[in-house]
Amino acid sequence: MNQNTDMAQRYWRRNLQIIFSYLVIWFVVSFGCGILFVDELNQFNLFGFKLGYWFANQGSILVFSILTIGYAVRMNRLDNEFDVHE
Amino acid sequence: MSLEQLTYIFVVGSFFIYIAIAFWSRASSTREFYVAGGGVTPLANGMATAADWMSAASFISLAGIISFAGYDASGYIMGWTGGYVLLALLLAPYLRKFGKFTVPDFVGDRYYSNVARIVAVICVMFISFTYISGQMRGTGIVFSRFLQVEIDTGIMIGMAVVFVYAVLGGMKGITYTQVAQYCVMIFAFTVPALFLTFSMTGHLLPQTGLGATLDNGLPVLDHLDGLVTELGFASFTQGSKSSIDMFFITAALMFGTAGLPHVIVRFFTVPRVRDARISAAWALVFIAVLYSSIPAVAAFGRINLIETVNGADNKGTPYEQMPQWFKKWENAGLIAWYDHNADGRTQYAAGDAFTGRQHKPIYWGASDDKVARNFYFNQRHVINPSSGEFDPQIQPFANEIYVDPDIMVLANPEIAELPDWVIALIAAGAMAAALSTAAGLLLVIATSVSHDLLKKTIRPNITDRQELLAARAAAMVAVLVAGYLGMNPPDYVAAVVALAFGLACASFFPAIIMGIFYQRMNKYGAISGMLVGLLSTIGYIVYFKFMGGEPEDWLLGISPEGFGALGMVLNFIVAYLVAHLTPEPPKHIQQIVQDIRVPRNSGSAYY
Numbered sequence: 057m058n059q060n061t062d063m064a065q066r067y068w069r070r071n072l073q074i075i076f077s078y079l080v081i082w083f084v085v086s087f088g089c090g091i092l093f094v095d096e097l098n099q100f101n102l103f104g105f106k107l108g109y110w111f112a113n114q115g116s117i118l119v120f121s122i123l124t125i126g127y128a129v130r131m132n133r134l135d136n137e138f139d140v141h142e
Numbered sequence: 143m144s145l146e147q148l149t150y151i152f153v154v155g156s157f158f159i160y161i162a163i164a165f166w167s168r169a170s171s172t173r174e175f176y177v178a179g180g181g182v183t184p185l186a187n188g189m190a191t192a193a194d195w196m197s198a199a200s201f202i203s204l205a206g207i208i209s210f211a212g213y214d215a216s217g218y219i220m221g222w223t224g225g226y227v228l229l230a231l232l233l234a235p236y237l238r239k240f241g242k243f244t245v246p247d248f249v250g251d252r253y254y255s256n257v258a259r260i261v262a263v264i265c266v267m268f269i270s271f272t273y274i275s276g277q278m279r280g281t282g283i284v285f286s287r288f289l290q291v292e293i294d295t296g297i298m299i300g301m302a303v304v305f306v307y308a309v310l311g312g313m314k315g316i317t318y319t320q321v322a323q324y325c326v327m328i329f330a331f332t333v334p335a336l337f338l339t340f341s342m343t344g345h346l347l348p349q350t351g352l353g354a355t356l357d358n359g360l361p362v363l364d365h366l367d368g369l370v371t372e373l374g375f376a377s378f379t380q381g382s383k384s385s386i387d388m389f390f391i392t393a394a395l396m397f398g399t400a401g402l403p404h405v406i407v408r409f410f411t412v413p414r415v416r417d418a419r420i421s422a423a424w425a426l427v428f429i430a431v432l433y434s435s436i437p438a439v440a441a442f443g444r445i446n447l448i449e450t451v452n453g454a455d456n457k458g459t460p461y462e463q464m465p466q467w468f469k470k471w472e473n474a475g476l477i478a479w480y481d482h483n484a485d486g487r488t489q490y491a492a493g494d495a496f497t498g499r500q501h502k503p504i505y506w507g508a509s510d511d512k513v514a515r516n517f518y519f520n521q522r523h524v525i526n527p528s529s530g531e532f533d534p535q536i537q538p539f540a541n542e543i544y545v546d547p548d549i550m551v552l553a554n555p556e557i558a559e560l561p562d563w564v565i566a567l568i569a570a571g572a573m574a575a576a577l578s579t580a581a582g583l584l585l586v587i588a589t590s591v592s593h594d595l596l597k598k599t600i601r602p603n604i605t606d607r608q609e610l611l612a613a614r615a616a617a618m619v620a621v622l623v624a625g626y627l628g629m630n631p632p633d634y635v636a637a638v639v640a641l642a643f644g645l646a647c648a649s650f651f652p653a654i655i656m657g658i659f660y661q662r663m664n665k666y667g668a669i670s671g672m673l674v675g676l677l678s679t680i681g682y683i684v685y686f687k688f689m690g691g692e693p694e695d696w697l698l699g700i701s702p703e704g705f706g707a708l709g710m711v712l713n714f715i716v717a718y719l720v721a722h723l724t725p726e727p728p729k730h731i732q733q734i735v736q737d738i739r740v741p742r743n744s745g746s747a748y749y
């Protein structure tokens with residue numbers, strides 16, 4: 057039982073690290089690039105878009121999708137690693 | 143075949159499909175009625191979630207809002223997709239592991255308190271009824287625009303259809319109808335968007351077409367910026383809202399999305415925790431297909447509108463040369479023209495062409511009244527033109543046009559000169575968007591009554607059969623109430639929707655997050671946090687939206703739409719402080735928290 061709880065603790069800490077790093081990216085692309093630094097980024101051009109505008113209206117959606125897919129793949133693998141899968 | 147016949151075939155045909163699916167997958171137990179038996183595949187659940195989420199507003203109105211507000215409306219794009227990252231990472235897997243039927247179930251059990259459960263039920267009811275009245279109204283509007291029936295008649299037809307398949311099929315039925323509805327709506331939105339992109343830029347995809355270079359050598363967005371600033375509007379790609387306001391509005395929409403009960407409950411329907419993660423990813427991908435093409439539709443629509451109305455030389459187009467779609471939607475009351483400078487040409491620029499509330503045109507006589515036509519050009523006669531004054535420093539002429547934002551999606555196929563069946567498809571797609579969301583909300587309301595109020599609070603001894611009966615009865619009553627609200631919409635629809643998101647953000651989201659990630663959180667903290675979030679948000683929105691508060695007095699410059707995010711922060715702080723001054727939660731509750739963090743044995747929670 058103790059060993060199990062210890063295992064569960066380590067699994068949870070690992071999960072929290074992953075969540076944290078993904079949420080940093082989530083925050084940076086939307087609130088960072090799309091809102092707080094949008095004027096600075098709009099000085100740059102990307103394929104005909106002002107960069108800040110692109111992040112707010114296109115890039116953020118793309119990154120969000122990649123993040124959720126990445127999290128599903130990563131966590132489903134972690135479940136197997138810690139043998140907590142179903 | 144006429145357009146009207148085609149539209150009837152598409153709409154009625156899709157109704158038959160939905161009802162047939164619901165009949166084939168009707169629910170026979172509460173578990174099937176509430177969570178589709180927990181056996182939905184991640185792919186199907188992803189599609190159903192996307193249909194559940196994308197409402198009449200996403201389908202018809204969002205492109206128009208972005209078209210006129212430009213960058214300022216980015217909060218909708220980021221908020222309504224970014225919320226799914228939070229759902230996928232912070233909520234869906236753990237709530238699936240918890241494995242009950244409703245959101246109040248989680249709040250009530252985790253905080254071992256029926257008070258918490260009742261507070262949650264009240265929030266669910268408020269959020270869902272606010273939302274569903276908009277959806278019912280949406281079906282009525284689609285009917286009235288495409289099939290020339292009265293809005294109220296359209297609402298009743300919509301009620302009848304939802305009634306049949308939601309009451310009969312329960313969650314199991316609506317899941318598979320939502321899959322069909324997603325396919326209809328994504329096809330209906332994407333086909334005109336692809337054609338429009340291709341005809342404007344030669345690109346196939348709206349997402350790349352928005353960055354394309356036009357014949358005049360300018361990128362689409364630079365061209366649009368030039369056009370609108372010349373006419374006195376704010377730049378399309380640069381906002382006029384303050385950064386802090388944008389920040390809070392986006393946050394409120396994002397956290398609110400993650401806290402919406404009808405979306406959360408969809409993740410109870412998959413078999414395993416890993417499926418919850420996968421289906422959250424699918425849902426966002428399916429939503430992204432539509433949302434990422436919306437900015438392109440918005441930008442092309444605005445360019446088309448300006449160039450059609452103002453003409454190539456930017457002096458206005460003689461009214462008799464206006465294309466057919468302009469006159470058609472003028473008859474429907476979505477576009478209006480008043481010739482301020484009496485030159486016989488239509489001109490579109492900044493400013494309001496009409497006076498009064500919302501600056502909508504008020505017509506004299508019905509659309510088919512030949513006498514109530516303007517003497518000169520036979521356009522519809524309006525009785526509330528504005529003064530027509532303008533500043534020549536800012537714009538070349540006064541604005542003479544009123545445009546309803548919905549036109550950007552509704553008129554697209556005609557602007558791109560697409561065949562009639564595509565127009566008929568838009569009607570079926572808009573209907574699918576409205577019905578799928580309405581059904582999802584309906585089910586959440588019915589479940590709250592039969593499960594959270596009846597079974598868990600008032601009469602714990604009822605059998606499964608009785609509970610199922612109660613759920614169906616509750617769904618019936620909810621349809622009637624929703625229909626009534628749709629026919630008599632609250633005066634300030636937009637303000638009420640802000641309230642729904644604000645409440646989801648300030649009440650549910652923190653309560654659920656702390657329930658999962660903070661083992662020490664107890665019922666005292668959670669309840670006081672929810673109440674503080676709820677009351678502060680309601681108070682702020684009511685004061686500034688309904689009691690005449692002035693924007694100068696906004697706290698830190700945050701508009702009422704964004705206040706939910708601050709309410710959420712208050713919720714977290716109060717909950718944390720109160721939890722530390724009161725006893726920690728009982729051992730068995732702490733064990734539940736440990737349990738939901740680990741995927742294994744999620745099936746057992748049901749029995």
